[in-house]
Amino acid sequence: xxxxxxxxxxxxxxxxxxxxxxxxxxxxxxxxxxxxxxxxxxxxxxxxxxxxxxxxxxxxxxxxxxxxxxxxxxxxxxxxxxxxxxxxxxxxxxxxxxxxxxxxxxxxxxxxxx
Amino acid sequence: xxxxxxxxxxxxxxxxxxxxxxxxxxxxxxxxxxxxxxxxxxxxxxxxxxxxxxxxxxxxxxxxxxxxxxxxxxxxxxxxxxxxxxxxxxxxxxxxxxxxxxxxxxxxx
Numbered sequence: 001x002x003x004x005x006x007x008x009x010x011x012x013x014x015x016x017x018x019x020x021x022x023x024x025x026x027x028x029x030x031x032x033x034x035x036x037x038x039x040x041x042x043x044x045x046x047x048x049x050x051x052x053x054x055x056x057x058x059x060x061x062x063x064x065x066x067x068x069x070x071x072x073x074x075x076x077x078x079x080x081x082x083x084x085x086x087x088x089x090x091x092x093x094x095x096x097x098x099x100x101x102x103x104x105x106x107x108x109x110x111x112x113x114x
Numbered sequence: 115x116x117x118x119x120x121x122x123x124x125x126x127x128x129x130x131x132x133x134x135x136x137x138x139x140x141x142x143x144x145x146x147x148x149x150x151x152x153x154x155x156x157x158x159x160x161x162x163x164x165x166x167x168x169x170x171x172x173x174x175x176x177x178x179x180x181x182x183x184x185x186x187x188x189x190x191x192x193x194x195x196x197x198x199x200x201x202x203x204x205x206x207x208x209x210x211x212x213x214x215x216x217x218x219x220x221x222x223x
Contacts, residue, residue, distance in 0.1 A: 003157070033210060042118075042200050042213030043158070056208060091158070101146065101209040105158040 002026065004106035006092050012112045013082055020078045021109045025094030032075050033103060034067055035091040036060065043091050049075060050097065082113045116141050118201050120214035127191050128222050135186040135217045137175075137201030145203040147177055147184040148211070152198040161199070162186070171195070191221045 005024045013019050025032050030051050035043035046065070047057045051072035061067075064082075069075040079086055089110050093103040117140040127133055139145065147164040162170055164177040164184060175186045184201060198218050202211040 031209065035211075040123075040215065042202075042215050043211070045210045045212070048208065048210055056210065093158075095209060097209065098207075101204060102160045102163070103209070103211065107157045 004092055004094050004104050006090075006106035006109050008109055009107065010110045010112075012114060015082055015084060015113055017082055018078065018080045019082060019111065020076050021090055021092075021111075023075045023077070023092030023094075023106060024073075025075070025092070026104055029094035029096055029104070030072065031095045031097040032069055033093045033095075034075070034077050035093065037089040037091060037108070038087075046077075079111075082111075084113045087111055087113045116145075116203070116205075116212050118203055118212055118214035120199075120201055120217050122217045123215070124218045124220065126220045126222060129193055130190050133186075133188045133191045133195070133219065133221075135199050135201075135219065137184045137186065137214060139182050139184065139201070139203050141182075141203055141205075143205065145205060146209075147175070148202045148204070149173070149175055149184075149186050150200045150202055150213075152200070154197070158200070191219075193221045193223060195219060196221045 007022045033048040034046040037043045049069040064080045067077045089108045091108045092106045095103045119138045149161040151161040152158045173188045200216045201214040
């Protein structure tokens with residue numbers, strides 16, 4: 001499968017622990033997006049990168065959340081001091097950007113905070 | 115405020131019946147509208163983009179700027195159309211999406 005891949009697929013963690021998720025976009029895609037999806041809702045935008053530059057962050061992204069995309073390749077999303085409200089599906093997507101806005105989504109990482 | 119509204123959480127139709135999934139949006143400016151679909155155990159994928167004006171898998175969607183709507187239609191539903199459908203808008207440039215809450219379509223035999 002040469003699409004967007006996310007790791008891990010599932011993560012269960014205790015409240016207060018830190019977690020990190022990884023996203024590998026489609027190789028030629030310069031844009032990478034993170035979304036969060038809770039039960040019964042559509043995906044909500046968190047942040048996006050153009051190559052290695054983080055260009056926008058949603059107000060949903062509290063200071064416990066940090067995302068990186070070193071060298072413009074894979075990306076990581078870290079949540080520090082997890083809370084039960086962080087339980088959600090975290091989706092990554094990539095696109096060619098201006099030349100083609102179609103976003104290709106990964107299968108997501110489901111986080112459960114207990 | 116930028117918003118996408120999908121009023122129906124669940125839509126059940128019989129095979130062969132017409133389908134219309136509703137989507138209304140609120141946006142100041144000229145948004146791009148999309149429909150994404152998620153089949154069971156699969157990832158979210160693009161179905162339609164309003165600019166392309168294509169028919170994909172028999173589905174069409176017309177952007178009505180006066181009514182700020184982008185309803186998805188298919189004249190004859192098939193069982194394989196059963197899935198979760200999300201309407202989304204994006205601003206040109208960033209192409210970050212604002213999604214609706216989704217409509218689950220069930221096509222009954």
